[in-house]
Amino acid sequence: DAGITQSPRYKITETGRQVTLMCHQTWSHSYMFWYRQDLGHGLRLIYYSAAADITDKGEVPDGYVVSRSKTENFPLTLESATRSQTSVYFCASRGVPKDNLSGNTIYFGEGSWLTVV
Amino acid sequence: QKEVEQNSGPLSVPEGAIASLNCTYSDRGSQSFFWYRQYSGKSPELIMSIYSNGDKEDGRFTAQLNKASQYVSLLIRDSQPSDSATYLCAPRGYNFNKFYFGSGTKLNVKP
Numbered sequence: 001d002a003g004i005t006q007s008p009r010y011k012i013t014e015t016g017r018q019v020t021l022m023c024h025q026t027w028s029h030s031y032m033f034w035y036r037q038d039l040g041h042g043l044r045l046i047y048y049s050a051a052a053d054i055t056d057k058g059e060v061p062d063g064y065v066v067s068r069s070k071t072e073n074f075p076l077t078l079e080s081a082t083r084s085q086t087s088v089y090f091c092a093s094r095g096v097p098k099d100n101l102s103g104n105t106i107y108f109g110e111g112s113w114l115t116v117v
Numbered sequence: 118q119k120e121v122e123q124n125s126g127p128l129s130v131p132e133g134a135i136a137s138l139n140c141t142y143s144d145r146g147s148q149s150f151f152w153y154r155q156y157s158g159k160s161p162e163l164i165m166s167i168y169s170n171g172d173k174e175d176g177r178f179t180a181q182l183n184k185a186s187q188y189v190s191l192l193i194r195d196s197q198p199s200d201s202a203t204y205l206c207a208p209r210g211y212n213f214n215k216f217y218f219g220s221g222t223k224l225n226v227k228p
Binding site: 033035040041042043044045059090105106107108109110111 | 121125151159160161162163166205207216217218219220221
């Protein structure tokens with residue numbers, strides 16, 4: 001059971017470069033998310049996707065682009081990396097809730113550590 | 118005002134003691150509440166969820182919810198050094214995708 005895998009796990013890039021973080025899940029979950037985690041801010045939602053070809057902004061979407069052509073993949077692209085985007089990025093997924101309260105567990109990938117110099 | 122407030126800690130407790138972690142939230146529409154544990158350098162993992170007012174127990178963990186006060190807490194009984202981690206509170210509103218996380222409380226359990 002591979003779950004959610006992220007790649008690369010660690011990346012150093014230069015300011016202005018484009019960077020893509022990959023996320024792949026094997027559960028066929030409908031919902032996928034990208035979070036970033038920084039000291040003092042906790043986990044902040046960047047983008048999420050309810051299904052293939054359906055994406056929407058979260059709290060901090062500026063400077064990021066996502067796509068979801070296949071259910072299992074949800075790449076996150078930093079079009080022109082800035083130092084403020086140095087962070088740990090977590091991809092997550094969740095299935096369709098059975099009712100209003102249950103089935104809401106979010107499962108996280110192992111994270112991608114990105115440093116922009 | 119932040120959506121979710123947690124004391125950043127660190128909260129230090131001796132081994133065997135009860136650790137009490139607190140969380141307040143601003144969205145009165147929040148329906149379900151989750152506690153995640155995150156070890157240093159690792160991803161968050163779900164340890165408890167609670168939907169109704171009152172207490173919910175699971176092993177050494179007890180989640181407590183008071184929607185009127187917009188307050189949720191996590192008690193860890195018989196704390197172990199392996200419980201040392203950051204605990205994230207995550208209320209969820211009517212929008213299933215609005216999953217806000219608190220900044221987390223760092224717990225240190227001293228042997």
